[in-house]
Amino acid sequence: MLATVLTLCAVLAGPPGDAPRGNRVLDPTRDKMSISAAAVARFGVLMGGGTEFVQPFGFGFAAQLNFHLLRLGTTPARFGFAFHGGHTRFLEQQRFVRADAELGQEVTRTTVLSHTDFTLGPSFEIVAGPLVLLVGAGPGLGVDQLVRPLSADPAMDQQAVDADFMLRGGVGLGIPIKNNHGLVVGAAVQKFFSSTRRPPNPLVEGGEATQSVPFDLLLEIFLGYQAWF
Numbered sequence: 001m002l003a004t005v006l007t008l009c010a011v012l013a014g015p016p017g018d019a020p021r022g023n024r025v026l027d028p029t030r031d032k033m034s035i036s037a038a039a040v041a042r043f044g045v046l047m048g049g050g051t052e053f054v055q056p057f058g059f060g061f062a063a064q065l066n067f068h069l070l071r072l073g074t075t076p077a078r079f080g081f082a083f084h085g086g087h088t089r090f091l092e093q094q095r096f097v098r099a100d101a102e103l104g105q106e107v108t109r110t111t112v113l114s115h116t117d118f119t120l121g122p123s124f125e126i127v128a129g130p131l132v133l134l135v136g137a138g139p140g141l142g143v144d145q146l147v148r149p150l151s152a153d154p155a156m157d158q159q160a161v162d163a164d165f166m167l168r169g170g171v172g173l174g175i176p177i178k179n180n181h182g183l184v185v186g187a188a189v190q191k192f193f194s195s196t197r198r199p200p201n202p203l204v205e206g207g208e209a210t211q212s213v214p215f216d217l218l219l220e221i222f223l224g225y226q227a228w229f
Helices: 002-012
Strands: 034-046 057-071 077-097 106-128 131-148 158-178 181-193 217-228
Touching: 034 077, 034 106, 057 106, 057 217, 077 131, 077 217, 106 158, 106 181, 131 181, 158 217
Parallel strands: none
Antiparallel strands: 034 057, 034 217, 057 077, 077 106, 106 131, 131 158, 158 181, 181 217
């Protein structure tokens, strides 16, 4: 499979020494080490546990650093490693009636489920014509938090904080525009190996007996600015 991808990219790649619009990273014969950095915005989707506690769509940001040190033979591909660090947050507003207030008076409170992630792992950079394909995966650390109001009283909030081992795997598409500056778009899956469990409905009869994992599986879709050096 990898050989097929490399062959296709070799066909798509430009002629030796070609650097359209000053984008030296697009030269498939360049032996120099490739370093790139990106700042991206994230759109998050909860795919496993967590949806029992908050709605599944969130937002965030991340920084990406890629170090591709070794060109793979005569192919337009380089091997190295990549660091990803970011934060994704899921919010849901709810309205509660205050027990000490006049009849019908309500207060709006917000459920917050957040993931902060740091990963480092192997990565491939493949020059494919006017684009740069980035593929990588790796282990890391996830710092997770849940604050979920159950009433108008903050003392009754459901809370959980955890630091978990995690795995991340993703693919990105770099789009150099001019002089090695451009855009990156892609998607990744994050898996948090959390042992934290909480009841989704602790206020209903028997609700404490049911437990779910709030920190589980997350899909991130990202878009942002990238520069190659």
